[in-house]
Amino acid sequence: MRSESPAVHAVASAHSATAPAPAPADESRAARKDEHVDLALLQRGDAAAHNEFDDLDFVHQALDGVDAERVDLGVRIAFRSGEQHAAGEWRWETPFYVNGMTGGTERTTRINRELAIAARETGLPMACGSVSVALDDADAARGFGVIRQENPDGFVMANLGVGRPASDAPRAVELLGANALQVHVNAVQETAMPEGSRDFSSWLSSVERLSAASPVPVIVKEVGFGLSRSALRRLADIGVGIADVAGRGGTDFLKIENARRVAGEYAMLTGFGQSALASLLDAPADAPTLLASGGVRTPFDVVKALAAGAQAVGVAGSFLAAIGHDGEPGGAERLIALVEDWKLRTRALYALLGAATRDELLRTDLIIRGRLREFCADRGVNLRGLALRSEAGRA
Numbered sequence: 001m002r003s004e005s006p007a008v009h010a011v012a013s014a015h016s017a018t019a020p021a022p023a024p025a026d027e028s029r030a031a032r033k034d035e036h037v038d039l040a041l042l043q044r045g046d047a048a049a050h051n052e053f054d055d056l057d058f059v060h061q062a063l064d065g066v067d068a069e070r071v072d073l074g075v076r077i078a079f080r081s082g083e084q085h086a087a088g089e090w091r092w093e094t095p096f097y098v099n100g101m102t103g104g105t106e107r108t109t110r111i112n113r114e115l116a117i118a119a120r121e122t123g124l125p126m127a128c129g130s131v132s133v134a135l136d137d138a139d140a141a142r143g144f145g146v147i148r149q150e151n152p153d154g155f156v157m158a159n160l161g162v163g164r165p166a167s168d169a170p171r172a173v174e175l176l177g178a179n180a181l182q183v184h185v186n187a188v189q190e191t192a193m194p195e196g197s198r199d200f201s202s203w204l205s206s207v208e209r210l211s212a213a214s215p216v217p218v219i220v221k222e223v224g225f226g227l228s229r230s231a232l233r234r235l236a237d238i239g240v241g242i243a244d245v246a247g248r249g250g251t252d253f254l255k256i257e258n259a260r261r262v263a264g265e266y267a268m269l270t271g272f273g274q275s276a277l278a279s280l281l282d283a284p285a286d287a288p289t290l291l292a293s294g295g296v297r298t299p300f301d302v303v304k305a306l307a308a309g310a311q312a313v314g315v316a317g318s319f320l321a322a323i324g325h326d327g328e329p330g331g332a333e334r335l336i337a338l339v340e341d342w343k344l345r346t347r348a349l350y351a352l353l354g355a356a357t358r359d360e361l362l363r364t365d366l367i368i369r370g371r372l373r374e375f376c377a378d379r380g381v382n383l384r385g386l387a388l389r390s391e392a393g394r395a
């Protein structure tokens, strides 16, 4: 069992000691956004610690490297047709993107502005946090619109929670002029959240309704607990074209919601869920196109997720930490420098691993260790096949 950081406890007890009378729903939803940012940043020390990306090693091939100049970092995200849109594909210049985080308050508006400037300057696709708070509140809506204002030509993803009415899907997309809509499924977070939902029984049909109503392709994502083989099959069965497995090991919403409780009653669930790599390796052949996120700390984690089957990799906490908790000016410059450094190092890693493209990373040999290996073994993942991928097809 991991111990709670004292800093998170300090926020939790300050919160409970001064707990005001319940705020109106919109106000308390907005306050939660600021709290999530604080609590996510307080976890950064833990997030740098061991996670299951450390359980994957590449077999080093001393003579198989390629020229970094030849590496193409671009990726193609193909999607099948839905009710309202034809099959197609996006081409992204980088294999990683800014994942959905926030918006809706003064402070998170500043954060979104800095994130959007950095996304514009580096060409990264960017998602926002759940826009539901903005659909009925013009002030909160400005906190999301700023993303499109700062980045008029970039690839932008809107975000909604499962369970929202289908009519919210086109409204969320319109708010940002979004190219895609993330729909998040977060049962573990809701379970630990003091004001969370306890009825998950209609979530699959809700995803289906939101997808049918969305004018742009839908990406179904978790928020840090992974998507299992069965979950991915269910999504494929209802026609969802893209899923972000968003696994355990990075920003921990169980811990965040526990810190918002008086006594952290759901700390008993610590470690629940699957990591991004576990989800990728467990995925069925007929899964939606896979994106991965959750616990990505370095370009090496990005490359590991790509080699394990992700088409592109989302980063939330690590990029938020570069921006800073207040979204003060200067945050964008820090994130731009970080992203440019990640691009350089990702290119170097591809060259080291003998891959000129993301698809060529699928020929690397992977050795799986530790907790990730236990999971893979029990789920029947072909560990030997992963360890010998470079030999497949050779005489």
Ligand code: FNR
Binding pocket: 036, 037, 040, 099, 100, 101, 102, 128, 129, 130, 159, 182, 183, 184, 221, 222, 223, 224, 246, 247, 249, 250, 251, 293, 294, 295, 296, 314, 315, 316, 317, 318, 320
């Ligand atoms: C998030 N995340 C998130 N996801 C989502 O779909 N809707 C949301 O509103 C939010 N809100 C949010 C706030 C903050 C402050 C953070 C840091 C994250 C989850 C995020 O997209 C991602 O799935 C997880 O954070 C795991 O990735 P990292 O942080 O480990 O890179």
